[in-house]
Amino acid sequence: MNSNIKQIVIDTLSQISDPEIPVVNIIEMGMIRDVLLEDGSIQVILTPTYSGCPAMRQIEDDIVLALEKKGFNDVAVKTVLSPAWTTDWLSEETKVKLKNYGIAPPLKSNPDDIFNIISMNQQINCPFCNSEKTELKSFFGSTACKSLYYCNNCRQPFEHFKCH
Amino acid sequence: MSDIIRNEQDDVFELCLRLGDDCLILGQRLSEWCGHAPILEEDIAMTNIALDLLGQAISLYKYACELEGKGRTEDDLAYFRSSLEFRNSKLVEQPNGDFAVTMLRQFIFDSYSLFLYDELKNSTDETISAIAVKSLKEIKYHLRHSSEWVIRLGDGNEESHNRMNKAIQQLWRFSGELFEIDDLSQRLFEKKYMPDLMPIHQKWKVYVKDIFNKATLKFPSDDVFMQTGGRKGNHTEHLDYILAVMQILPRSFPQAKW
Numbered sequence: 001m002n003s004n005i006k007q008i009v010i011d012t013l014s015q016i017s018d019p020e021i022p023v024v025n026i027i028e029m030g031m032i033r034d035v036l037l038e039d040g041s042i043q044v045i046l047t048p049t050y051s052g053c054p055a056m057r058q059i060e061d062d063i064v065l066a067l068e069k070k071g072f073n074d075v076a077v078k079t080v081l082s083p084a085w086t087t088d089w090l091s092e093e094t095k096v097k098l099k100n101y102g103i104a105p106p107l108k109s110n111p112d113d114i115f116n117i118i119s120m121n122q123q124i125n126c127p128f129c130n131s132e133k134t135e136l137k138s139f140f141g142s143t144a145c146k147s148l149y150y151c152n153n154c155r156q157p158f159e160h161f162k163c164h
Numbered sequence: 165m166s167d168i169i170r171n172e173q174d175d176v177f178e179l180c181l182r183l184g185d186d187c188l189i190l191g192q193r194l195s196e197w198c199g200h201a202p203i204l205e206e207d208i209a210m211t212n213i214a215l216d217l218l219g220q221a222i223s224l225y226k227y228a229c230e231l232e233g234k235g236r237t238e239d240d241l242a243y244f245r246s247s248l249e250f251r252n253s254k255l256v257e258q259p260n261g262d263f264a265v266t267m268l269r270q271f272i273f274d275s276y277s278l279f280l281y282d283e284l285k286n287s288t289d290e291t292i293s294a295i296a297v298k299s300l301k302e303i304k305y306h307l308r309h310s311s312e313w314v315i316r317l318g319d320g321n322e323e324s325h326n327r328m329n330k331a332i333q334q335l336w337r338f339s340g341e342l343f344e345i346d347d348l349s350q351r352l353f354e355k356k357y358m359p360d361l362m363p364i365h366q367k368w369k370v371y372v373k374d375i376f377n378k379a380t381l382k383f384p385s386d387d388v389f390m391q392t393g394g395r396k397g398n399h400t401e402h403l404d405y406i407l408a409v410m411q412i413l414p415r416s417f418p419q420a421k422w
Contacts, residue, residue: 051298052219081223082294084301115278117308138205139305140212148205164301 002037009035009042012070016062019055020143023101026059030089033080041074042067047085049164050144087164099127104149104160124160126151134158175351176289177231178251179358181241182395184224185252188242189403190273191217192410193260202263209309213270216302223295243414247403254394255338257403264327267313268335271375274307276342279367283359292357311375318379328381340390343368348395 013035014027026032026046034045044063048056060077067075087106090098095105104127126134131153138148139162146159194214201207225238256273260266281303284296317324343365345353352358369383376383393399413420 048219048298050216050219051223051302052215052217054215080294081298082290084294084298117278117304117311138209139309140205140209142208144212144215162305 005037005042006035008070009037009044009067009072012066013044013063016059016066019058019062020145021098021101021103023097024094026063028091028094028097030085031059041076042072044075044077046077046079047081047083048079049085053144085164087161098161102127102158103146104158106161106163109163122163124149126154126156127158128156129154172355172357173231175348175355176292176357177228178348179292179352180224180228180231181251184221184228184241185250186256186273187217187221187224189250189252189406190256190270191215191221192406193256193258194266194270196260197266206263210266213306213309216306220295220299220302223298227291227295239414243411247399247407248397250397250399250403250407251395252399252403253338253341254391254400255335255342257394257400257406258335258338259402261331261334262327263313264317264324264331265334267310267317268328268331270306271310271314272335272339272342272372274303274310275368275371275375276339276364277303278307279364279371280359280361283364286356287358288356314375314381315379318376318381325380328379332381332384336384336388337391340388341392341394344390344392344395346395 010027010032013032014025016026018024018026018029021029029049031046031049032044033047036043036045044067046056046060046063056079060079063077064075086109088109090106098105104124107122107124121136123132124134124136125132126149129151131151133152134149135152136147137150137157141148141159145162145164147162148157149160150157191214194210194217197210198207198214201210221242222238225241228241229236229238255269258265258269278300281296281300285293285300287293287296314328318328319325343361345361349358349361353360373383
């Protein structure tokens with residue numbers, strides 16, 4: 001019974017897209033860490049992508065609203081910080097979705113690399129023409145999770161989902 | 165609850181304020197650049213960093229409120245405290261000045277944060293540790309950004325080099341406070357809530373010296389007189405002006421909701 005409800009909840013959550021990257025949902029983003037059921041109440045365990053991501057509050061509201069529509073009235077969203085969110089939680093399918101949407105997907109992160117400050121240039125291929133002739137324009141982009149690149153082959157600016 | 169545990173909670177509460185107030189005030193300072201930065205990419209960069217710092221401050225304030233248990237929220241801590249109750253270092257409240265001053269202030273703070281938070285990961289307090297792990301990922305690219313600018317400006321042309329030197333003269337005296345050890349940090353260190361600041365200061369010096377070297381900037385001598393007082397609520401006059409701008413709306417309309 002409970003596993004049935006849990007599946008409904010997860011299916012519902014997978015309908016909620018990231019407000020800033022509508023092509024992926026919050027499950028694909030790895031933001032839902034768990035769903036706990038107890039005596040008719042539902043607790044959704046959520047982890048933020050970036051500390052200051054302004055989409056978090058909207059996502060919390062979206063979760064409560066979507067589950068209310070399915071008839072779940074006792075819903076709480078709990079935010080946890082540990083383990084810290086990483087782009088390594090994005091599946092290969094999700095990365096393909098990002099690329100097709102025009103965002104170069106993240107490479108694998110290297111958490112041990114914390115003191116390698118200056119020399120961390122990575123090869124990011126253009127999501128449009130796959131060229132390697134790209135250059136970093138700014139590490140900071142339209143949202144905390146993206147940086148700005150330019151493709152010198154197809155002459156398109158594009159965004160890269162930062163490896164985090 | 166025994167007095168001993170109560171006191172330890174008070175100490176961790178104070179630690180959250182020291183860390184969180186640094187983030188909030190520096191974030192507010194960086195936000196002042198919004199719409200004024202030298203180039204669009206820098207406008208976006210500085211406001212991105214401000215947002216990360218604001219997020220880190222919120223996490224720390226939320227935990228502080230939980231420890232305090234008086235029903236205050238993170239907004240209460242940000243909007244309804246006076247400058248005497250703020251525990252940020254004097255460095256982060258210094259005015260933006262020119263781009264060199266802003267980048268040097270950021271560089272001093274980011275490098276301090278990287279080495280501090282890398283040790284705070286091991287805090288015996290699980291929440292502090294979790295916040296540290298999360299923040300570190302962000303601090304790393306903040307430091308990359310500010311380090312590259314210190315190098316580019318220091319090793320740039322005569323004008324940019326001179327401006328970096330002026331920035332060092334202006335800000336260096338605020339760097340010592342970050343590593344200052346007082347009774348509180350000593351107690352927190354003994355209980356392994358936070359690391360010993362002395363070795364962090366040494367690591368910081370090595371890193372800063374290396375970047376200054378690359379930037380052809382001279383590392384100041386050890387006899388610079390260091391400012392202090394921010395951690396006890398004695399601030400430079402600048403903080404009151406920051407708070408006036410930041411707090412005017414919620415203080416004028418305490419019931420206002422977004």
